[in-house]
Amino acid sequence: MDAMDRKILARLQADSRASLQEIGAAVGLSASPCWGRIKKLEEAGVIEGYTVRLNPQALGLSDTVLVQVTLDSHSDNTLEKFGEVLATIPEVVEAHLVSGDYDYLLRIVVKDTRDYERLLREKLYKIRGIRHSRSSFVLRTLKKADLPLHGTPP
Amino acid sequence: MDAMDRKILARLQADSRASLQEIGAAVGLSASPCWGRIKKLEEAGVIEGYTVRLNPQALGLSDTVLVQVTLDSHSDNTLEKFGEVLATIPEVVEAHLVSGDYDYLLRIVVKDTRDYERLLREKLYKIRGIRHSRSSFVLRTLKKADLPLHGTPP
DNA sequence: TGTGAAACTAACTGGGG
DNA sequence: CCCCAGTTAGTTTCACA
Numbered sequence: 001m002d003a004m005d006r007k008i009l010a011r012l013q014a015d016s017r018a019s020l021q022e023i024g025a026a027v028g029l030s031a032s033p034c035w036g037r038i039k040k041l042e043e044a045g046v047i048e049g050y051t052v053r054l055n056p057q058a059l060g061l062s063d064t065v066l067v068q069v070t071l072d073s074h075s076d077n078t079l080e081k082f083g084e085v086l087a088t089i090p091e092v093v094e095a096h097l098v099s100g101d102y103d104y105l106l107r108i109v110v111k112d113t114r115d116y117e118r119l120l121r122e123k124l125y126k127i128r129g130i131r132h133s134r135s136s137f138v139l140r141t142l143k144k145a146d147l148p149l150h151g152t153p154p
Numbered sequence: 155m156d157a158m159d160r161k162i163l164a165r166l167q168a169d170s171r172a173s174l175q176e177i178g179a180a181v182g183l184s185a186s187p188c189w190g191r192i193k194k195l196e197e198a199g200v201i202e203g204y205t206v207r208l209n210p211q212a213l214g215l216s217d218t219v220l221v222q223v224t225l226d227s228h229s230d231n232t233l234e235k236f237g238e239v240l241a242t243i244p245e246v247v248e249a250h251l252v253s254g255d256y257d258y259l260l261r262i263v264v265k266d267t268r269d270y271e272r273l274l275r276e277k278l279y280k281i282r283g284i285r286h287s288r289s290s291f292v293l294r295t296l297k298k299a300d301l302p303l304h305g306t307p308p
Numbered sequence: 309t310g311t312g313a314a315a316c317t318a319a320c321t322g323g324g325g
Numbered sequence: 326c327c328c329c330a331g332t333t334a335g336t337t338t339c340a341c342a
Contacts, residue, residue, distance in 0.1 A: 033327055096293075
């Protein structure tokens with residue numbers, strides 16, 4: 001993992017379909033060493049996969065909701081169970097255990113507020129062990145950026 | 155945007171480097187119509203771009219922090235200014251204006267807690283107009299999933 | 309709209325500096 | 326390690342159903 005690798009990753013974050021020639025030109029290398037470095041980064045698990053950036057609005061997914069959740073118990077078992085239930089709800093696209101005055105933060109993506117109300121009633125409120133939850137709707141996204149790859153390497 | 159398009163998008167979300175043959179096989183189509191549909195989805199802005207999924211830990215970015223921010227003023231101008239400042243801080247990878255009892259949620263990615271302390275002191279605390287902020291460290295990520303593409307189309 | 313084949317372009321492999 | 330040239334695989338175009 002040197003500066004060249006980080007340049008390549010930055011280019012791939014911006015556009016993972018850039019050809020090896022383009023990447024090479026961008027970082028000052030020819031295509032084959034870029035290819036080798038990328039393969040190494042894949043094998044090392046630095047690159048976990050390749051995806052598309054989709055526009056949720058265009059897909060009819062207009063609302064994203066951030067839900068703060070506090071559970072009754074903090075046992076290993078509760079966390080495990082909670083994770084399992086969340087895994088079965090497709091609208092829950094992210095779930096984090098966090099420090100601070102609540103326990104979990106969920107990111108939920110839905111069509112509209114009606115859809116969210118339905119989800120709350122039919123799925124979230126049925127989960128046992130939730131002491132408290134608080135929903136915040138995302139009204140506007142000010143920034144959505146790639147990972148910062150400029151710091152010194154590990 | 156029909157069911158076929160959604161199948162193709164689901165496949166691309168899982169692996170955007172799958173060949174058109176693979177995608178075609180997965181959705182029950184030959185390569186060329188898949189290509190045409192993908193081009194259409196790009197032009198329509200449904201597909202915004204192609205990226206890599208990176209492992210932040212492997213890049214030396216071990217901590218992600220969710221920061222709740224409340225500003226002094228709620229004017230258009232304040233929002234604008236705040237957005238501009240955030241745009242210049244690479245560690246801030248996401249910033250959302252949200253409803254509820256705080257105003258913004260920031261997602262910040264840093265090397266470690268020392269690095270976060272430095273960021274707080276040198277960057278965030280220097281932003282004028284912040285009334286209050288509260289940091290939560292992500293201790294564990296229970297789920298990180300693709301967008302749900304099963305609902306009925308727009 | 310979809311299929312299948314032809315033309316083109318990019319990804320991969322190996323020899324040499 | 327990197328560059329360059331050859332081989333293989335994938336993408337893009339097009340005529341036809």
